[in-house]
Each structure stands twice: as C-alpha cells, then as structure tokens.
Amino acid sequence: xxxxxxxxxxxxxxxxxxxxxxxxxxxxxxxxxxxxxxxxxxxxxxxxxxxxxxxxxxxxxxxxxxxxxxxxxxxxxxxxxxxxxxxxxxxxxxxxxxxxxxxxxxxxxxxxxxxxxxxxxxxxxxxxxxxxxxxxx
Numbered sequence: 001x002x003x004x005x006x007x008x009x010x011x012x013x014x015x016x017x018x019x020x021x022x023x024x025x026x027x028x029x030x031x032x033x034x035x036x037x038x039x040x041x042x043x044x045x046x047x048x049x050x051x052x053x054x055x056x057x058x059x060x061x062x063x064x065x066x067x068x069x070x071x072x073x074x075x076x077x078x079x080x081x082x083x084x085x086x087x088x089x090x091x092x093x094x095x096x097x098x099x100x101x102x103x104x105x106x107x108x109x110x111x112x113x114x115x116x117x118x119x120x121x122x123x124x125x126x127x128x129x130x131x132x133x134x135x136x137x
Contacts, residue, residue: 009094010046015039016083021074028077035074038086043067047094055097069093 021035042052042059043066059069073086109117 009040013041013045014087014090015041016086018079021082032079034077034079034082035072036079036082036086038071038073038083038090040069040071040090041067042069050100051094051097054100055094058093058097 015038017037017039018033019035019037020030020033042055042063045052047055055069056063062071063069069090071086071089073082073089075085076082
C-alpha cells in the first residue's frame, strides 16, 4: 500500500479477518461475515521512528500491547466496501501521523490588553460595591 511518495506499507504486515457485523443489513448480517477487522503490525513496520511514535499516540486504545493496530469497520453492508474503508482509515491515520504538529509558541498579553482588563475589573468592582447596603454610621 502506497501512502505518499516517501512511505509505502508492506502488505504482509496487514492482516484482515471477516466477522459478523452488527451494522445495517437486517437479517442478512446474521448470515454473512461482512465486518472487517484489519490488523496492522506497527512494531514490525519500517515506518520512521517519529511517525511510529506519533501513530502510537493517535491510535490510543486501538493499539495492543504487542504493537498491533486494530481497526474494525462494519458501516457498510458489503464486505468489499468495509474492507476498502478499513484500508482508507489506516491510510488516513498514517498520513495524519506523518505530519508533525507546529510547535506552540508561548505569547504574552500586550500592555494595552492588560490595561483594558484592569480598568474593566475596577469598573466592575465599583458597580458591585454600589449594590451593597449602606453601613451604619
């Protein structure tokens, strides 16, 4: 499977199992195995290190302890369409892992915004102070 120009996935690392689905199809789903469980061996793949790390974070609970990523698709009635969607989801996950997020640069509020906040706070404090009952003199 070719993800982009730089990354290709060995088909031997992908294993597909077909199981009974719970999705659309009525009585038909009780007799056919149209759902797809796609297993991708991330630990054995030749993806670059940073991509593997990012994919591990993105996969979350879909990644087993032994480094196998599992996707289950049962959204369509057809086994072929479910298989196609499972492969597309894997491709999208790997593409997303390839893009490194832009690092956040911490910023400071401007002096003008700090002054606006302080004056608004003082004004609000005055309004609330005027609501209080007059004290005994």
